[in-house]
Amino acid sequence: MIDEKEVKNSDDIEVAEVSDSSVENDGDSGENDIAKNDILSHKDGRAWYVVHCLTGQEDKVKGRVERLVEQNEFQNKVFEIIVPEEVTIEIKNNKRIEKKTKIYPGYLFIQAILEDDIYAGIRGLVGVAKFIGSRSEPVPVTDDEILKVLRKIGDKSKKIDIDFEEGEIIKVILGPFRGYSGPISEINADKGNVKALISIFGRETPVKLDLDQVEKAVS
Numbered sequence: 001m002i003d004e005k006e007v008k009n010s011d012d013i014e015v016a017e018v019s020d021s022s023v024e025n026d027g028d029s030g031e032n033d034i035a036k037n038d039i040l041s042h043k044d045g046r047a048w049y050v051v052h053c054l055t056g057q058e059d060k061v062k063g064r065v066e067r068l069v070e071q072n073e074f075q076n077k078v079f080e081i082i083v084p085e086e087v088t089i090e091i092k093n094n095k096r097i098e099k100k101t102k103i104y105p106g107y108l109f110i111q112a113i114l115e116d117d118i119y120a121g122i123r124g125l126v127g128v129a130k131f132i133g134s135r136s137e138p139v140p141v142t143d144d145e146i147l148k149v150l151r152k153i154g155d156k157s158k159k160i161d162i163d164f165e166e167g168e169i170i171k172v173i174l175g176p177f178r179g180y181s182g183p184i185s186e187i188n189a190d191k192g193n194v195k196a197l198i199s200i201f202g203r204e205t206p207v208k209l210d211l212d213q214v215e216k217a218v219s
Helices: 030-039 058-071 115-122 143-154
Strands: 047-053 076-082 083-092 097-101 107-112 128-131 161-163 170-173 183-190 194-202 203-210 214-216
Touching: 047 058, 058 076, 058 107, 058 115, 115 128, 170 194, 183 203
Parallel strands: 083 161
Antiparallel strands: 047 107, 047 128, 076 107, 083 097, 170 183, 170 214, 183 194, 194 203
16 A cells, blocks of 8 residues: 555545546446456556656656666556646636646656566666655555546546635626626635625625636726
8 A cells, every 4th residue: 555654645535526437437338347457457467556756757757667668678567657637727817827737746656567677677767766665665556546546637627726715806807797896705616616796786696707707806
C-alpha cells in the first residue's frame, strides 16, 4: 500500500462521481472486461508503483522513463506511465482561465513488471527521488488505490476557482437581468453559478446566474 508518511495525498483520494468506463461498470461488454483486466492483472507480475520525483519535474521524468523503455527494449515490462492531471477553471477579474493542474504534485504512477534492471534504470533517472515503499524495496499500489486514481483521471468535470465572495456586489452583464446589480447570497463552485439578490420592482428577488453572466460591480 502507499506509505501515508511519504504521499500526503494518498488518503485524500476520493472516488469521482464520473467513473472511467474502462475500470467500472460491471454491465459493460466483454471488451471493457478485457480493458479492466489489462489495468489490474497481476498474473504476469505487473503492478502499479508510485515514483516520487522532484516537484515540477513530473512530465520530464515521464518523458525520460518513456525514452528509457524505448532504448532498453522494456516495452513488455513497462505498460503505463501516468501523471494524473485535472482541468481547473479560474475566474478572476472577470476573466475565465482554463488550466491543467497536477492532482498529486511530485508523483507519477507506473505500471510495470519491476525487475531489478528496470527498477535501477528508472531509479537512476534525473529528477527521480525514489519509489514509494519500504526502505529496502518499492511496494505496489493496491487495486483499490489505483482505481481511485484512474477514476479521478476519468472524471471530466472541471473544477472552478471563483474570485467572488458571498455578500459581494455583482453586476449582471448578460441575459434577461442585464444591468441589474445585487449582493451574492450563495456560490456554487461545482456548477459554476451564483445566486444574487436583485431588486426587481422594488422587491429583493433571488436569481441564479452563471458566472459568465456577471462581473464585479465597480464601487
